[in-house]
Amino acid sequence: MxxxxxxxxxxxxxxxxxxxxxxxxxxxxxxxxxxxxxxxxxxxxxxxxxxxxxxxxxxxxxxxxxxxxxxxxxxxxxxxxxxxxxxxxxxxxxxxxxxxxxxxxxxxxxxxxxxxxxxxxxxxxxxxxxxxxxxxxxxxxxxxxxxxxxxxxxxxxxxxxxxxxxxxxxxxxxxxxxxxxxxxxxxxxxxxxxxxxxxxxxxxxxxxxxxxxxxxxxxxxxxxxxxxxxxxxxxxECRYELYNCDKDCDLIIVAYGTTSRICKNVVKMAEKEGITLGLVRPITIWPFPYEAFEKTIDKTKHGYLSVEMSCGQMVYDVKVAANGRKPVDFYGRSGGMVPDPQDILDKVKTIVGGAK
Missing domain, CATH: 3.40.50.970 (Thiamin diphosphate (ThDP)-binding fold, Pyr/PP domains)
Structure with a gap:
């Protein structure tokens, strides 16, 4: 101990x-x-x-x-x-x-x-x-x-x-x-x-x-x-982390587990290219942290990007949380493939329009 x-x-x-x-x-x-x-x-x-x-x-x-x-x-x-x-x-x-x-x-x-x-x-x-x-x-x-x-x-x-x-x-x-x-x-x-x-x-x-x-x-x-x-x-008992969401963001990534660690690196990589990203990290995936989206919905210009090691599952809860107020995109790898930070950043750029 x-x-x-x-x-x-x-x-x-x-x-x-x-x-x-x-x-x-x-x-x-x-x-x-x-x-x-x-x-x-x-x-x-x-x-x-x-x-x-x-x-x-x-x-x-x-x-x-x-x-x-x-x-x-x-x-x-x-x-x-x-x-x-x-x-x-x-x-x-x-x-x-x-x-x-x-x-x-x-x-x-x-x-x-x-x-x-x-x-x-x-x-x-x-x-x-x-x-x-x-x-x-x-x-x-x-x-x-x-x-x-x-x-x-x-x-x-x-x-x-x-x-x-x-x-x-x-x-x-x-x-x-x-x-x-x-x-x-x-x-x-x-x-x-x-x-x-x-x-x-x-x-x-x-x-x-x-x-x-x-x-x-x-x-x-x-x-x-x-x-x-x-x-x-x-x-x-709902738990979540907001990372770099205390400012206006071009886009907010949503990711949990080890994928969220990769996405924190993406946030840092994007900053060097003039793109401001935030991250919503659910710590409980049930109950899902809808409150986190109420706190961030007005801080994201281009909405949310759900990043997962799947073919797209949490993205449906993200869409419910956004409730049509902001766009929701998805990036995922499956079958045991781990998302690459550069690939995620490339996806971000297609959404926000590249470096500023």
Missing amino acids: GEKVLMKGNEAIGEAAIQAGCECFFGYPITPQTEVAAYMSKKMPKIGKTFLQAESEVAAINMVYGAAGTGVRCMTSSSSPGISLKSEGISYIAGAELPCLIVNIVRGGPGLGSIQPAQSDYFQATKASGHGDFSMPVFAPSSIQEMVDLIEDAFDVADTYRTPCMVMGDGMLGQMMEPVEFKERSKKEVSKSDWAADGLKGRKEHHVINSLYLKPEELEKHNEKLQAKYKKIKEN
Whole structure:
């Protein structure tokens, strides 16, 4: 604690979860996040915690469901196709209102795709993480340090709202090495005595964990309760960074994760050519930071450019945020190809009309 150490992103995820009080890890190996499970397999048993490699991703998420139901902090991690397999269980967990952490280190797709970094799970994370009317907070770190910090924050948010939370990075963030500090912080204590299935403990009746409501009136009432909770999450947990947006800009780039780091370099490159750029960086991609666009809509002459490691997914949320008031353009690479700063700048020039 308090000293920086050089760590691979995936291993830092595991250590951050341990520091946050994770009691149980259930997972299944898949590149490029396998080191998360490998790290936990070594560390968790040594400190009296549970590590279990499940027989499949489907089994792993249902083990999380069971452990979360007892009130302990638990998590799983996977990559793209593995998250797809977990989607049914994630919906069950959301329906049962259980806190847990899910980590997705995204790889190129669709299908088996590649083991290279991508951001093509944006829709999956924010729009279709499972069936039914539910959402879950999704944090999108841009550095290993931020990923470590958000792991602990995500556990706190999960406990506060009794919801699954996701931390989503790309394969580059999982595999790179950076100095990281595990900061001393007070763990948020949230009482789970009114719902956790942890024995009678003096109560007259057992707590029951359930997501099944056969009567439509009861299920609708439950959905209304969930939607009220999601409204509170939108109000209280939305996060973003505004970079170089305190001035009038020719164009504002929108990017998250490691792509946003590339775009910060583009902002500096453009400045040398007389082009003023800003950057909106969503830190939560659900809830999406619409407020950031209200703050910047009058500061951008040519609108927004969504830059992604995908064929275009976040761009739809950017268009909703702009709401027709300013143009929205898109630049993306897919399949594991990482955007090149000069290519992004060239795209910027086609929008703003070149150097001034």
